[in-house]
Amino acid sequence: MLKNFWYAVEFAHAVTRAPTKVTCLGQDFVLYRKRDGSVVCLSDLCVHRGAALSAGSLVGDRIACPYHGWQYEPDGACAKIPANPEGRGIPKKARVDSYPVREQAGLIWAFLGDLPAEERPPIPAFPEHEDPAFSTVYVDMVIEANYERTFENVVDAAHTPFVHGTRFGNPDKPQIPDYDITEDDWSAVADIRLSPPPARGLWKRLYKERPAEVVVTNGWYLPNIVKLHVRLPFGDMILYDHNIPLSRDRTLVKIVGYRNFFTGRWADRDARKRIRSILLQDKPVVESQRPELLPYDLPDELHLRSDALQVAYRRRRQKLMADGWWVGDDDAAVAGGRAGNAAVIPSPARRENPELARAWQHRARGADPRPRERTTEGESE
Structure with a gap:
């Protein structure tokens, strides 16, 4: 899993004034909208006793912990501790991680990492989202x-x-002609010629004759997005597939699908059904793959010319891992924080203020916590 990227963590229409829990990179976050409609993303882990903020409530634009009522500002700083007598200050370390957020292309994006704004990789462009010629559907699994x-x-x-x-494919003509890749630091895209199957269902109405081949633009955008653009004889179908790592062995796939044919809302159900049926065909095959995790070294699996896009990804992945962008054991919350360290992905505030770099982390070791050395500040702030 890669940190220091923008992740699409939820469909924009699913985020309201009610706190919403989302999971990415094996860790939980809480999303909610402020009164002006903008979105907040915080670590879903109250610094006091580790309660889930997503189970709390909003007080204005603050979120209140359901356990002891601590109130956190959108920037993560604690603004109120109800148990404190009047006049008692709030510790500087009483805060949770707050992550930069963008609302773009029907999705809520959170930057999960601590890079300053000028060093962050870009969010891909989704020109179809603003094009009135296209209709949009949302599917997840x-x-x-x-x-x-x-x-x-x-x-x-x-x-x-x-x-x-x-x-989608044609078993009678499975050959993949060689293709060229257009690549940069954050993406790789190729036009691939495929032989299509006969049209079925609603789409059959638009087929005059079956084409010998269709051109599919396929490509990836780091860290977890795949674009699939199928040029059909009667229009374009474009899917953006977001593979959200819930944990190392569990993925939430969120797809935003566009089409410029049958654009009425009456056709949305058929479009969603087609996308879901494709996912259901993939699901048992992918779940059966071994090893479960992608090998690090390229020679560990056999590659052909038709695998060129995957090989391009694995090479770029190796470089990012070497640069320290991989989420390792020290970053991940084990078993949802119930055992091991309940750590969180560092936010920009940790880098901006070195004094807080290792603040507000829980370090419980199962049922037998290790004693820790007392700091000069003490442990009862």
């Missing part, structure tokens, strides 16, 4: 597999005739 396996599955054109032969 949990897959019991590592997110890099689900991610590479969508990038992989060669599996379509076998896994999706009745809907």
Whole structure:
């Protein structure tokens, strides 16, 4: 899992004034809208006793912990401790991580890392979202597999005739012609020629004759997005597939789908059904893959020319891992914080204020906490 990227953590229409729990990189966050409509993303872990803030309530634009009523500002700083007598100050370390947020292309994006704004990788462009010629649908599904396996599955054109032969691929013509990749630091895209299956259902009405091939633009955008653009004889279908790592072996796939044919709302149900059926075909295959985690070294799995997009991803991944962008054991909350360290992905505030770099972390070791050395500030602030 990679940190220091913008992650689409929820559909924008699902975030309201009610606190909402989301999970990414194996850790929990709480989202809510302020009174002006902008979105807040905080670590879902009260610094006091580790209660879930998502189970709390809003007081103006603050979120109140359900356990002891501590109120946190949108920037993560604690503004009120109800148990404190009048006049008693609030410790500087009484805060939770707050993450930069953007609302873009129908999604809520949170920057999960501590890089300053000028060093952050970009959010990909989604031009279809603002194009009135396209209709939009939203689909999600949990897959019991590592997110890099689900991610590479969508990038992989060669599996379509076998896994999706009745809907997307053509088992009679499974060959993948060689293709060229356009690549930069954050993405890789290619046009791939595929032989399509016969049209079925509602789409059959628009087919005059079956084309010999269709051009599919397939590509990835770091850290976890795959674009699939199918040019059909009667229009364009474009899917952006967001593979959200709930944990190392569980992925929430969120898809935003666009089409410029059958654009009436009456056709949305059919569009969602088609997308979901594709996911259901992929699901058992991806869940059966071994090893569960993507190998680090390229030679650990055999690669062909048709795997060029996946190989490009793995090479870029190796570089980012070497640069320290990988979420390791020290970053991850084990078993949801019930055992081991309940740590969180560092937010920009930790880098901006070195004094707080290792503040507000819980370090319980199961049922037998290790004693820690007292600091000069004491432990009862």
